[in-house]
Amino acid sequence: MDIELIKTFLEVKDCRHFGKAAENLYLTQAAVSTRVRQLERYFNVTLFHRTRNNIQLTPAGEKLVPYAESLLNTLRMAKQDVTLTTEKVAHISIAGTPNTWDVYIHDAISKIYMSQPHISLVAEILSREQLTRQLLERNLDVAILFDPPKVDELKIESLHMFNLVPVTTFQNKITTPSEVQRYIMIDWGTSFIHWHAKEVSGITVPVIRTSTARIALDLMLQCGGSAYLPDMLAKPFIEQGKLFNINNLPIFERELFIAFHKENENEERIIDIKNLLRKEAPEAPAIMKPKVV
Structure with missing residues (x-):
């Protein structure tokens, strides 16, 4: 299936108008209509109720929306990862529990960002269980947490x-x-x-x-x-x-700990990040102004 069909379907869904969707996609209205019909033939359903100035999704169209959006997001992520590989940019994922962000990661991330320009960072907030699982599955490079798991495959060090x-x-x-x-x-x-x-x-x-x-x-x-x-x-x-x-x-x-897999392929980058975080402890956060209620 041509991914452009999915893009066109989502644009019509957002605009609720074939003409406006055509303008946004730099296509003719006829081309937009043709793409939608192709998609409808592929799924053998009607995706839109077409009435004058009132384009509405059918129940089948509503069901397709989350799958279409997920497909586009997956392709964007794949393109980003492939691009990083070809450009030889290190892709490092770092995550922590909510309160490790409040205490440490929130301010430490800026230090990594400024001092490691050749690293592409993915930063997330996860539960302790998710951190452990993703480290073991090699889906996460670095975890910062309070109560580190006692697992042989992981290296745990005191950070702060x-x-x-x-x-x-x-x-x-x-x-x-x-x-x-x-x-x-x-x-x-x-x-x-x-x-x-x-x-x-x-x-x-x-x-x-x-x-x-x-x-x-x-x-x-x-x-x-x-x-x-x-x-x-x-x-x-x-x-x-x-x-x-x-x-x-x-x-x-x-005590705050850093955890990473002993056999992580980005070990050198992780060690650099670990040393940076240990050396450059985050400063006191900027003062928050109380909200007016």
Whole structure:
């Protein structure tokens, strides 16, 4: 099948008009109509209800849309990968859990981008289980995470240490965990959860749970609240008087790890990235302005 037939079908679907679709594709209206008829003959269905100034998809046309879009996206990705191969550009995929982006990857990516111009990066947010599976399947080059899997095929190294500090938007003095107001529970990984249950057991029932520190911070600045945040994320807001340390609650030291497959064909590039990330620790994030509600 000619891929141009699929492109034409999607253009008519978007425009709901054969003439406008023809203009966008730099074709004649007759050529557009011919392509649509060819596609209809291929599937042996009618794809559009054709009435004057009112082109609508048939049920068969509606079903074809996601397949057509997926086909075009797959071809675009294939073209990109083939082009990278011919241009000898290294293709590196890096991913982390939501909170590793908040703490580290978000700012570290810019350093990789600036210092490694010959690398084509793919950056994603994945769950811990997805990270492990994709590393083992060689579909992911680098993972940054809090609780690395103990798998022989993977190489795990420490990347960064930081503190999770208890902070609040309320100025009244807190002496016990039970006095914490509007607590937001952030998922900082398995070891933090176990530590939290043991060391801060008397804390109030969370008003919300989230896997993203920036969501928690945004809620705190808008509506008030308390949470364990990375020291580098909380610092500028403490200095501005928007957040306050809860001095009577313990601090948790968190370690960040980098993981990659021992037999990855991009090992040299990965080592360069690892050394860069370890040497150039991300700076404190830019200050977020609270939204007006």
